[in-house]
Amino acid sequence: MATINLKDKSIRIKLVYYGPGRSGKTTNLEYIYNKIQENDEKQKGKMVSIDTNGDRTMFFDFFPIDLGKINGFALKLQLYTTPGQVKYEFTRRLVLKGVDGIVFVADSMASRQEANAQSFENLKENLAFHNKTLSDIKVVFQWNKRDIDENLIPLASVEEMEKTLNSKYGYTSFPASAETGLNVFKTVNYIAKETVKHVIALNDIKKG
Amino acid sequence: MSLIINKESADKVEKILERFVEESGATYVLLTDMGGGMLFESGADVVSYNGDALAVLSAANYAATNEIAKLIDEESFSLLFHRGNNENIHFTKVSPDVLMIVLFKPFLSLGLLRLKIGKIQDEIASLLGK
Numbered sequence: 513m514a515t516i517n518l519k520d521k522s523i524r525i526k527l528v529y530y531g532p533g534r535s536g537k538t539t540n541l542e543y544i545y546n547k548i549q550e551n552d553e554k555q556k557g558k559m560v561s562i563d564t565n566g567d568r569t570m571f572f573d574f575f576p577i578d579l580g581k582i583n584g585f586a587l588k589l590q591l592y593t594t595p596g597q598v599k600y601e602f603t604r605r606l607v608l609k610g611v612d613g614i615v616f617v618a619d620s621m622a623s624r625q626e627a628n629a630q631s632f633e634n635l636k637e638n639l640a641f642h643n644k645t646l647s648d649i650k651v652v653f654q655w656n657k658r659d660i661d662e663n664l665i666p667l668a669s670v671e672e673m674e675k676t677l678n679s680k681y682g683y684t685s686f687p688a689s690a691e692t693g694l695n696v697f698k699t700v701n702y703i704a705k706e707t708v709k710h711v712i713a714l715n716d717i718k719k720g
Numbered sequence: 721m722s723l724i725i726n727k728e729s730a731d732k733v734e735k736i737l738e739r740f741v742e743e744s745g746a747t748y749v750l751l752t753d754m755g756g757g758m759l760f761e762s763g764a765d766v767v768s769y770n771g772d773a774l775a776v777l778s779a780a781n782y783a784a785t786n787e788i789a790k791l792i793d794e795e796s797f798s799l800l801f802h803r804g805n806n807e808n809i810h811f812t813k814v815s816p817d818v819l820m821i822v823l824f825k826p827f828l829s830l831g832l833l834r835l836k837i838g839k840i841q842d843e844i845a846s847l848l849g850k
């Protein structure tokens with residue numbers, strides 16, 4: 513749930529990286545976190561991860577980013593990932609509480625196409641649990657792991673992934689690699705901008 | 721659907737929290753929404769705690785604890801509290817959307833603290849209600 517504080521003139525929005533297990537959600541967040549730490553000493557938000565032995569996400573990864581001012585309001589992003597494994601349904605649901613924007617991280621490996629589709633269905637179900645639908649929030653697709661050498665591991669083409677996951681919605685999408693950083697910031701910048709616009713429009717915030 | 725906090729409410733909530741810290745002797749108090757978004761914090765050591773992380777983890781902890789209650793056929797647990805060596809932490813649901821976290825020294829009385837929390841929780845709930 514976006515929070516707008518008219519006293520200190522701040523807007524906070526919640527962005528969640530969703531997708532099947534091992535599609536690269538945590539890697540996206542780690543990449544962003546590390547780059548921000550390198551480049552901006554003012555950012556003090558710590559990354560919080562609840563995982564099993566520093567590997568698989570059990571609950572979520574989280575960190576906040578201060579984005580500076582928009583329309584006179586200080587903008588704060590809260591980035592979360594969800595766990596992908598089926599058994600963590602409860603925690604996935606919980607992380608979606610109050611979500612404003614989703615990055616759906618789809619795995620480009622050919623063998624994971626079914627898992628992508630299932631996870632996307634699961635997203636819709638879990639939004640419904642919070643009485644929300646996709647149209648209440650902003651969504652971007654990220655076709656991740658495009659860096660993989662197709663001669664080693666078969667990949668689904670971007671066109672195929674668009675067709676299976678996105679033909680009904682036509683959301684903006686980015687081919688990406690969370691490993692090399694390709695389009696990782698593009699993805700987060702895009703969803704942040706769109707979500708903020710959406711929240712501002714919904715709440716009729718005057719320019720200041 | 722966003723939570724909009726206007727200036728008057730923000731001022732009032734901040735006052736209430738400051739006074740609460742002063743009168744109860746608590747170390748630190750924080751309000752978060754149930755999704756883990758920090759709303760307000762107050763206390764002598766505001767800079768030394770990572771309020772964002774505390775809010776996120778507390779909201780998660782609260783929700784997980786509620787699920788545990790359901791599993792054992794309890795509606796909810798009436799006391800949510802961790803005892804530490806240097807600091808205790810107490811969680812209160814002040815409204816369906818807002819959780820209050822209080823840090824306090826182990827030598828303070830939990831009962832008295834809970835009384836003081838009880839006195840301000842309705843007011844906070846109504847100030848932050850829609």
Ligand SMILES: Nc1nc2c(ncn2[C@@H]2O[C@H](COP(=O)(O)OP(=O)(O)O)[C@@H](O)[C@H]2O)c(=O)[nH]1
Nearest residue numbers: 533534535536537538539596656657689690691
């Ligand atoms: N080659 C490649 N591997 C990736 C990429 N993103 C993630 N991985 C790897 O995929 C595995 C799972 O990534 P992780 O971020 O933990 O997935 P999560 O379950 O979605 O959080 C790890 O071994 C990552 O190193 C990518 O863009 N390219």
Ligand SMILES: [Mg+2]
Nearest residue numbers: 537538568569
């Ligand atoms: Mg993960």
